[in-house]
Amino acid sequence: MTGGDGVTGASGGDVRTLRAYVRSRTRTPASLMDRYVSVFCLLMLIAVAGRPVSGVLASLAVPGEPARMGAGVALLALALAGFLAAARGAGPVLLPGADASWLLLSPLNRRHVLARSARLLLGVAAVAGLLLGIGLLAVLGAPDQLVWRVLGALVVGVAAAVGGMALAVLGQASESWRVWLTGGMALLLALAVVAVTGQLRAVLAVAASAPLPTLTAAVSGAAVLSGLLVRQAWATLDRIPTRTLVTSSTRAGHVASAAMSLDPGALTWIAEDNHWRARKLASRRWPSLPAPLSLPAPFALAWQDWRRLARRRGRLAAVAGSAALPAVLAQAGGPPVVLGLAVLGGALAVASLGTSGARRDADNPALARLIGVGRRQALAARAALPALLAGTWAAVALAGLTLVSGVGAGAGVGVWANGAPIDLMVSGGAAWWWFGPLAAPALAAGALRMARRPPVDHSMPVIDTPGGAVPTGPLFWAATGPDLALLGCLPTAAALASQPTALAPFLVAQAVLSVLVLLGFLMRAE
Amino acid sequence: MYDSIIGVSALTVELGGNPVLRDLSLSVAPGEIVAVVGPNGSGKSTLLRCLAGLQPVTAGEVRVFGRAPADDAAFWGRVALLGDEPAWYPGLTAREHLELMGAVHTRARMTVDAALELFALEERADAPPLNLSTGQRQRLSLAATLLRPSTLLLLDEPERGLDKGFRAELADLLTEYADEGGTVVMATHDQGLAAIGRQIAPSGVTA
Known part of the structure; x- marks a missing residue:
């Protein structure tokens, strides 16, 4: 490695010297004032956040609610599985594009090159673990010895997240460890299913009130296991194949640039394209009607989304499984507003899975021009799939909520908020699921609006607030789509929030508003 | 009715204050092949975008x-x-993109199988377009363009990424398209392709 200005001596694997050189060329050295401001901000953060955090922890000094424990543990298991899936999807060890191009393919010590990335992963996992620990404490409660139980929950949370991250790093280095990681994630999903069915209630009750020596032993075991995994991951760091690192680093480069320009839409295209690049497909005939009939052109065009979704069976299965989440959230004690948001937000997210064609044409209309179908007709045909997805998902989610609520009313195992049972949806009974299909057109309109929104407009004004500067461009971008869905689902939202005894007026209002919103959206489409 | 498919008179286009096209006039008759030639930056693509209605003109008139x-x-x-x-639809193979084109345009100029054979894509028919080489993706684009029925073809450097042999085949395909009554306007750097039609330079001077 040559380059003058003190870099010549870096060829002996001195990554630190090299990074210092790069830093000296790209960044002004931190002054004393910079350091003072950093320390001051940190102290201010501790001073501001310390009191609320200690308040939250103190409020957890109560015995856990047995009826909520199963659902709570299920949510935590799902969260950890999601964290591991995200880590595996990202790499997790990756480098900035420049490092991947210049440092990775050099004689520098590989472990030293990757050390910074590894430390960052450790930090991310530790923060995720702390959140997991707080969640665990909220679920299990702390009947006595608050400090030790808080410490125990935090250590278990951090050990789980850090150990999981280490497993993901090991999985990047070898196929056998990848199998272990997949097995771990499958185990977490199985745990979630078992927990939500209430099978673990006795075990959880024992865990929640475990005496201190047992708690210490369990926590120590988790910490030791996590430490062993981290040590193994550190030792394996220099054995991660270059090919894997370059691939994930290039992907991260895309992601970073997309995040820098605040165009999150680009992130999903990267994931989508990577998915199909790695697949072997078999062509199938396009559907047609018996002669002399022919499939109308807009529907022939819209079929692309149906075919794409049919080829993502894993995603469909995950979507089907996620319909149970609002019910699990209800079991864990989620308030009605949160449940309503989960149902409508989830349905909108599911609807957006069926709008890739509209998104593609909005991003780049070249193929749409070649196809030559009118935009309005194309959009109308493309609304069918997101409407079906959103309607079905919301109907199942609401049916699940009704079921949980009914069980809760009868057997005392149901929806709780602030320690009191809520007879959510018992009033409307089985009619609640009707909101799903009736809200579907509005949700489809919202999803299509979301698919067609332009990139974030950074020229929009930045509003100065006491809490800091708020850029309105990303806000408007994020609100485009959900705004229309919320408008079109107001009767459902109102019903979920107020839980009326008579659902019929809300259902009729939802049906009318939903159709009006979709028609209005199609009429205004350019 | 109209005598010419395309009529351009006194067309001027400025981009960022720079004149890209100045006082250009052009008339293209049905069944004609016009090759727009000239060095990089001479306004070939801009002219095509004007003909497609995708580029606002500074002065003059464009009629198609x-x-x-x-x-x-x-x-x-x-x-x-x-x-x-073009940005290909996710989750579809090369063949399915052509199937889609054929399903939308009921009176397609050729079958999907014929298009795959003609554009030498049979062996890669099941591949997602992203997994094709640059030249193969260009052939797929051309296959989709020529499979669908049309009256006017606007092609911007159709030879991009194509090997020499296929460029000659493309010239034959475009001649065949014009013989069927179609009109072609293409911007090109390929002498062989340019030779099959009337050559114009965006400066308005016939080359």
Whole structure:
């Protein structure tokens, strides 16, 4: 490695010297004032956040609610599985594009090159673990010895997240460890299913009130296991194949640039394209009607989304499984507003899975021009799939909520908020699921609006607030789509929030508003 | 009705204050092949975008089929534009993109199988377009463009990424298209392709 200005001596694997050189060329050295401001901000953060955090922890000094424990543990298991899936999807060890191009393919010590990335992963996992620990404490409660139980929950949370991250790093280095990681994630999903069915209630009750020596032993075991995994991951760091690192680093480069320009839409295209690049497909005939009939052109065009979704069976299965989440959230004690948001937000997210064609044409209309179908007709045909997805998902989610609520009313195992049972949806009974299909057109309109929104407009004004500067461009971008869905689902939202005894007026209002919103959206489409 | 498919008079286009096209006039008759030639930056692609109605003009008039080009379904039903590589639909193979084109345009110019054979894509028919080479993706774009029925073809450097042999085949395909009554306007750097039609330079001077 040559380059003058003190870099010549870096060829002996001195990554630190090299990074210092790069830093000296790209960044002004931190002054004393910079350091003072950093320390001051940190102290201010501790001073501001310390009191609320200690308040939250103190409020957890109560015995856990047995009826909520199963659902709570299920949510935590799902969260950890999601964290591991995200880590595996990202790499997790990756480098900035420049490092991947210049440092990775050099004689520098590989472990030293990757050390910074590894430390960052450790930090991310530790923060995720702390959140997991707080969640665990909220679920299990702390009947006595608050400090030790808080410490125990935090250590278990951090050990789980850090150990999981280490497993993901090991999985990047070898196929056998990848199998272990997949097995771990499958185990977490199985745990979630078992927990939500209430099978673990006795075990959880024992865990929640475990005496201190047992708690210490369990926590120590988790910490030791996590430490062993981290040590193994550190030792394996220099054995991660270059090919894997370059691939994930290039992907991260895309992601970073997309995040820098605040165009999150680009992130999903990267994931989508990577998915199909790695697949072997078999062509199938396009559907047609018996002669002399022919499939109308807009529907022939819209079929692309149906075919794409049919080829993502894993995603469909995950979507089907996620319909149970609002019910699990209800079991864990989620308030009605949160449940309503989960149902409508989830349905909108599911609807957006069926709008890739509209998104593609909005991003780049070249193929749409070649196809030559009118935009309005194309959009109308493309609304069918997101409407079906959103309607079905919301109907199942609401049916699940009704079921949980009914069980809760009868057997005392149901929806709780602030320690009191809520007879959510018992009033409307089985009619609640009707909101799903009736809200579907509005949700489809919202999803299509979301698919067609332009990139974030950074020229929009930045509003100065006491809490800091708020850029309105990303806000408007994020609100485009959900705004229309919320408008079109107001009767459902109102019903979920107020839980009326008579659902019929809300259902009729939802049906009318939903159709009006979709028609209005199609009429205004350019 | 109209005598010429395309009528351009006194067209001037400025981009960022720089004149890209100045006082250009052009008339293209039905069934004609016009090759727009010239060095990089001479305004070939800009002229094509004007003909497609995608580039606002600074002065002058552009008429396609007797009226100003409009970015709507009626216009694109008669005009097939191939510029930069299109963004392919996710989850579809190369063949399925052609199937889609055939399903939308019921009176396709050729079958999907014939298009795959003609554009030498049979062996890669099941691949997602992203997994094709640059030249194969260009052939797929051309296959989709020529499979669908149209009256006017606007091609921006159709030779991009194609090997020499296939460029000659493309010249034959475009001649065949014109013989069927179609009109072709293409910007090109390929001498062989340019030779099959009337050559013009965007400066307005016949080359």
